[in-house]
Every structure is written in C-alpha cells, then in structure tokens.
Amino acid sequence: MSEPNEQNLPKRFGEKRLFLSPEAVLKYEDLMKSIKGNRIFTSPNLAYYDREEDLVKAAILVSSEGESFIKKHRGILNLIDKGLRLMEHSLEPGTFKERNEVVLEEGIEIKRISRGGQSNVYLLTVDGEKYVIKTHIPRKIGSGDVRQPYINEMLQVQLLKRDLGNELEKLGVVLPTFLFASGQVVCVKFEEGERPEEHELINILPPLVEKIRNYITNQIRQGNSLFQNIDLDLVSDLERKIKVENFIKRPDGKFVLIDPFFLL
DSSP states (O other): OOOOOOOOOHHHOOOTTTTEEEOOOOHHHHHHHHHHTTTEEEEEEEEEEEEESSEEEEEEEOOOHHHHHHHSSSSSSHHHHHHHHHHHHBTTTTTTSSSSEEEEEEEEEEEEEOOOEEEEEEEEEEEEEEEEEEEEOOOTTSHHHHHHOOHHHHHHHHHHHHHHHHHHHHTTOOOOEEEOSSSSSEEEEEEBOOEEEOHHTTTTHHHHHHHHHHHHHHHTTTOOOTHHHHHOOOOTTTTTEEEEGGOOOOOOOOOSOOOOOEOO
16 A cells, blocks of 8 residues: 555545645544554645644554555556546536436446535445445535534544443444544444344443443543544434344344444
8 A cells, every 4th residue: 555645645635625735734533543544644745634723644554454455456546536526516427316326347336425515425335245335415614514524533432432332342332444534534334233133232221321321431531632523423412222223233243333423
C-alpha cells in the first residue's frame, strides 16, 4: 500500500468536498496508532470540515483486517471508488433510474442496501466475501450536521473493543470489524445472521448498557474528546434499552452490536 495523496487519493475516500489546507491537522492520531495493526494514510494538502466545523487532514484509517483485505485484492480501493461514483453519480444506462447494482469485475460487485437520512448503505461482494460500505449523504457546511466522520466512529469502536471486548464477549456480545474508514466512507465486515427477538436480549442489555455507558463517561473524564457528545444508541433512556435492530444474531449465537453510538 502506498500513501495516498491529492493525486491518487480515491475520490470517494477524499470526497469532492475536500479543501486545500496543508496546515490542517489529523485529529486523534495518537489514539489511532495505539490500536495494534492500524495504519494511517494521509493527504499532505487536503482537508475536510468535521462536525465541529474544524478543518481536519484527509486520511484513511486501515485496520489489520483491512490491510490483509487490500493486499489480497490488489487495486480494490480504486474499484470501490469507481463503484461508489457509478452508484451515486450516474443512472442506469438508457433510463432515469438510479443504479442499484454495479459489477466492477468478475466476482466483485456493489449493491445498494438502503439510503437513510444520513448515509448511503451498500453491500460489497468480493469473491464471495461480503462487506458493508457506508457513505455520507452530502450536506452543506454550517447546516447543523449531526454526523461525525466515519474515521472517528471506527476509532471509537476499536477502542471499545480493545478495552472492553473481553467483558462484552462474556455477555455474548461482539463488536463489528472495521476494515477502513475516511471522513466520508467506511467499510466493515458483513455479519451473517438475523435480527434477534427482544426476549433474547433481555438479560444482556442492562449490564451491556452499564458497561458501555461507564466506559464513555470515563473516557470523557480522562479528557478524551473523541467521546464528547457521544452516547449509547437507546430506544429510551428511561427504559435503558438498546435498539434490537442494532443487533445481528450470528449462527454461533453471538450478538453483534452493529451501531453502538449516538451523537448528542
């Protein structure tokens, strides 16, 4: 893997909303490096505005799993870039309908899963292996965006997994596997399974909520601004319930907590 720059940084990973700002700083770089196997690739001159309207150096954070994926499938980042541009900026040939599927090469395709208020969600299939990709839906600077850069989300989950992973596994809960993220694009391993019933989680949720809530509180107390204005994504704060749709029950019986966090 060579270090991306403004010439070769894939457009979707850099995003067309980048600005020329050589003096911009990459936030949370030390925390990113504290996770074993992480690699960071930055642009020397490009930056984007984050949730706090700060200019942040454009970068891609790659996990050890992501590096293995990229090495195994040479040129995959550029193929994903091409696929996302086709999905988001072109129509089905000869129609006025948006694309729902793009075949990039034999065995490599991207399909649309959903489009929410904040993200486009896609399923990437590479030689039979599946991954979920999300991209931010464009918004205007100063529009009161409630999103955070995906690279922050990846780091939050990595830290939670590193520091609390063993305790969560004792509850039967595991966290998603992130491959890579930029400010505007993220890729995670697709989890096979089904939505659990609420009764299956009734004994898990109270201790799970307590452990993650306490972790967030302690991170903020220690001065980690990465967790500022971050909370658990709950159905109701009074009921202390995490949304059932935020879980996937894997064939091995483990529950994957897909989207742990909510931005205040």
